[in-house]
Amino acid sequence: MFLHQLNPTMKAFTIVIIVILLALIFDPITPSILFLTTIILMFVGGKVNWKRYFLYLLPFLLFAFGMFWTTLIFAKQPDLPGQTITILTFDFPRESFIVALALAVRVLSVAALSLLFIFTTNIVHFILSLIQQLKLSPKIAYGVLAGYRFLPMMKDELKVIREAHRIRGVNQVSTIRGKWSQYKRYAIPLLASAIRKAERTAIAMESKGFTGDRSRTFLKQFTVSGKDWLFLVIMLTLYAVAVYTSYSLGFLKLYDGEL
């Protein structure tokens, strides 16, 4: 699939550019078009578990709606109080409505762009590509990868420690102070084992000849190809189309520090 084959660094770069460009515009039409086209692009160019995708999108939807509603209700005095719009029998000034909508859709379009990256990129490939394209130090990159492996292990360990302490008869507390001291108690065994594990991993990595310098080869080589530029061009075109449409409809407005 097209989106999955792109160079991860270039993909991230493209997404960041579009997000920055999007931040310059403050109207409801441009981000709406981008939001919809991003989702269509996911459909066409990516292989995605849709159930999971919408599950991830859900919190953003709720957040966007909350933002929309509060902005609408607590809007400042409109300049043109005459123009109103009716939602569910309530009248709202048209101007406030547009500001609220612009804010909400903005959140959604940024969310959709980020999800596009997250759902079509393998984290290991992303880090390897960062080493190869952006010259990230292997010391840091492989450290991050090893740490990434640790997270699920630590989660399991926390569960075991919790049970072990329960067996010792440490009372389950409900006060905030009690909870705090309880977590402090979990922290010592958890950190002690994390440090030991990290040390062992470091030794194992070093004894496989890892020195952290850049003179290494790669099994998975990442290069920037025509496809990546094509993706950048597609995204920029989408952006341009969105801005032009918004302009034609008379909505286009540059961002001016509104909230």
Place this chain on the structure above:
Amino acid sequence: MTPHVTVQDLSLRFEFVERDTLSGISFSLEQGESILVLGPSGCGKSTLTLCLNGLYPRELDGALSGDIIINGKPTLSYKPGQLSRIVGVVFQDPETQFCMLTVEDEIAFGLENIAVPREEIEERIDDALRLVDMEHFKQSTISTLSGGQKQKLALACILAMRPNLLILDEPTANLDPIARIDLIQTIKRLKSELGFSLIIIEHQLDQWTDLANRCLMFDKNGSVFFDGSMQQAIRSHRKEIEGEGIWLPKVTQQVLPYVNDKTHDVPLTLEDFSREAHLWSGIQWDENVENIELETQDIFLECNQVSYIANDKTILKDISITIREHEFVAIAGANGSGKTTLSRILAGLQRPVSGTVFLGGKPLTEWNEGELRKEIGYVFQNPEHQFVMNTVYDEIAFSLQMKGVHESEIQERVGRILKLLGLTSYTKNHPFTLSQGQKRRLSIATMIVDEQKMLILDEPTFGQDAATNYEMMLMLEERYQRGTGIVMITHDMELVHNYADRIIVLHEGEVVADCRPAKLWQQPDRLLREWGLDLPIQVKMQRLCKKEDQYHVPTST
């Protein structure tokens, strides 16, 4: 020909430590030779590994003296990373040797480090996977592999780099017996195929001895007191070996009390033993006699049609078992058969999806947490998980204080336990600063101070050295004699044979056997293997002797 590895008068001392971790070690190893390195835990065996692969002195906080010469050059003259082409190490813990997510990437990691060209990497990965018989796992995620597979992968990663010295640093300590034998077989095959030199650091010697007869024995002070064949060591240094807590092969342990003739070679393996079984007819086999009438004991814990499902996977299916008061029950079975889940449910730590567990006739769910803890104790695999206080004294006093026992009585009881554990001089230490064996003893002590009626232990011998296990079993035995029931998850069949009244075998979430150990050993070998069990050494030797008798009887009459 110059030796492959020469170590001359090597001494090493860590910063802030008052004594040498390694002192005055000298030995040499020929190309293609194998050697076993033995010694009590903390004697510096693993430190030696890091000296040999060049990590020390580069990464060492401390001082090192003496020379290590590999392939005619001192290790210091190799550039960082260069030695990894010559020396490969497989470490003990299968969880912490990897830094990538998939099998393929992990093997590639080492090759990328030494700048093998890309085309060749692919080829070498396939080669290495073929050597350890894991071709089908090339694209697998490492976290989905079993412990044994992870160790084989660790081996493949090293083999891909084509070292001519392989160091195995307790590679089987965290594996179950079946996976252990599989790994050792693999190494044996590779050794004859590839002919590398081999340094094996181990606690449990069985199966290794026919791969390497020469052994290097360390004492507690980090110096070598013996270098030579195993047979010779048993003849001339038996006292020291026992004193240092070095574990001899199981067969040898069984036979040793009957050896009078000092010049005779003692058998090290079952094969050695079978060749001369007729010589050992005098051995008294421990029959594990029925010391208590089981049926007369009251039922303590009753498990009624318990099932457990997690993530759509059935872990336990309709388990119905009873555990009587003052019983020593072993729970065995292959990895993933549901042993740990069952033990957690018995202890009331997890709730079954369906079915009920009764304690004294009352469902566990109706027990109040505090009361339940006075009845059942649970010892976790890693002792550190259970420590909640900052000093050894407070650790033991903790549950007594929770119960509101009077301060003077606490002092008296804690004092008694500390004396029993041999930890009197450590009262003010933090539990985490104790040695491995001390931690294990302390963790059990914190559980038995309450005098619970039953103690559940989750693989307490896993990844611990033999001396620690021996001490632990002494403690448990004493407790058992005083009336505490014990339920232990274990892979150790010798332990089951020696101690357990009853063994429950789980296979794919179901109870397939629930009987006396002696009765289980009569099951066909094929079935036992399918359940992930191996016969205890005593039973195997006993059978060999019997076979021998039958063979000899007709000829002698």
